Amino acid sequence: MLYGGMKFSMLATLIVSVIMFYVMHGHSDSSFNLSVWFAVMAFIIILRTVDTYNYMQASPADQAKHSWGTRFIIGSTLAGFWWGMLAWLGFSSENEYQTLIVVCIVGIAGGSLATLSYRLRTIVMFLIPALGILEFSLIFEDTEFFRVVSYMLAVFILFTLLTSRRAYISSNQNIRLRIEADLREQALKDAKEEAEIANQAKSTFLSSMSHELRTPLNAILGYTQLLEHDALLSEKQRKEIREIDSAGNMLLELVNQILDLARIEEGNLRVSLESIPLQNVLQECKSLIKPMANARHIMLDVIDDTTCHVIADHTRLKQVILNLMSNAIKYNHENGSVTVRYSFPTEGRVCIEVKDTGYGIPRNKINHIFDPFFRLEENSRKIEGTGIGLAISNKLTQMMKGTLSVQSELGQGSTFWVDLPCSAECPCMENPDIQENEKKQQGKQQEPEKASDKILVVEDNPSNLKLISSQLTTLGYKADLASNGKEALNMIMHNHYALVLTDCNMPIMDGYDLVTEIRNNNISVPVVALTADAFPESEEACIKAGMNDRIIKPVSLQKLNDTLQQWLKTGNKYRDSGNQ
Secondary structure: OOOOOHHHHHHHHHHHHHHHHHHHOOOOOOHHHHHHHHHHHHHHHHHHHHHHHHHHHOOHHHHOOHHHHHHHHHHHHHHHHHHHHHHHHHOOOOOOOHHHHHHHHHHHHHHHHHHHOOOHHHHHHHHHHHHHHHHHHHHOOOOHHHHHHHHHHHHHHHHHHHHHHHHHHHHHHHHHHHHHHHHHHHHHHHHHHHHHHHHHHHHHHHHHHHHHHHHHHHHHHHHHHHHHOOOOOOHHHHHHHHHHHHHHHHHHHHHHHHHHHHHHHHOOOOOOOEEEEHHHHHHHHHHHHHHHHHHOOOEEEEEOOOOOEEEEOHHHHHHHHHHHHHHHHHOOOOOOEEEEEEEOOOOOEEEEEEEEOOOOOOOOOHHHOOOOOOOOHHHHOOOOOOOOHHHHHHHHHHHOOOEEEEEEEOOOEEEEEEEEEEOOOOOOOOOHHHHHHHHHHHHHHOOOOOOOOEEEEEOOOHHHHHHHHHHHHHHOOOEEEEOOHHHHHHHHHHOOEEEEEEEOOOOOOOHHHHHHHHHHOOOOOOEEEEEOOOOHHHHHHHHHHOOOEEEEOOOOHHHHHHHHHHHHHOHHHHHHHOOO
């Protein structure tokens, strides 16, 4: 701030000095004096310019030294004194440019306030010699005009000194505000950097936690599913197995919800908006939630008698509606009811309504219902839940350009609404797109013939390797086993496989390197990743490496079967095309 405006000040001083010398040079009794004045002024300008340059090149620590302030005051005093000497050397009875001198010095003095105002002492040390010498010169003039000018100049000097004090106060206030703003900006930058570091650490932790939890959960849930197919178990044993499966799935749900919430907060969760038949989504949700409703004797009624296509992400919309229906059942009275319907409140919008006859939500807590980890105290102990589901549903709905709202009466029940945009086909009568979609869904449900070719399973964890092998056997498939990518690559080079199931993180050779080697050797076989990493970066890495699909651990029998059906159906086509 000390030399902040000196570059332009020195340039202006030089220009004015040259003009004054050029205009007044050659007049009688003043040419020599003016030459001396201009030479000294040029020398002062050079010294102050060099001083300014050195200050700008100095480090912040050096700039803070007191000596710079002293040098600045000395330079300003010399400049003010020598501008005043222009009046002393230039005034004479034969000089017709006395008025020009007065205007020049007064203008220089007024303009100096902007450059020197941040230090009161500097202003005074510049103005007093510059204006004082001019005033002294005017007093000794015999003409009436210059006596009047001297009186006016005296008033100007007084006014300027008073104004300089105000300018000093205002300038320092501005400097203080600017420093405070800079400090706040730096604090914000530091806070942002710390937040980014914290977010990165959180992402790393969540990724690691997800992988470490999913790996043992894969074994727990996988073997539980296999035990359910054991005909030798008693009913008591089957009940105990179902309890294990329920607890395992609850833990898995918690892991998935925490990861979803973290992705949303970080902006890493993506939705794919497309036109989807709403009836299909509701029927899928109904079939999944029906066993839960039957277990609690809840009457579930889904009214979908109007054809409707909605703009949404199929998976995420299904997740939102399932969460609302699940809550409507969990927080309901036994023998209560849950009704799901939709309507068209405004043009281009569809409103999906989930209404229950349950406990209801107190008015003083309804505004917190979408806060993460918020649960009603009166129900939190007797009803299983994490308090994350509604928060995720609300954020997912917003990402799909919709809104999630609630209305509730304590003891009467609650109604949740999901408002979403309709597609161009909604509402309409029978739509070919719906029929085509239904055909596709029916095709997925048809059980294909089991492939006669073997499936190669690559997994370094012995427990998971044994589990996947048992799951494939239960589903009617034959499998060969490998414990790392190098072993698997050797087996692929000497045998024919219909499909490869591979873990991603393995010693010796991981799944990414394995699929790279498969593609480099022009082996056209579908490769499906088995991974406990549920983050989007993992999916991108799998696709980049050349994998065809990804299954996230824990692996359910249904998901495994659906994925195998999909790629074994297209396996011949895949091999014929030589897709890599």
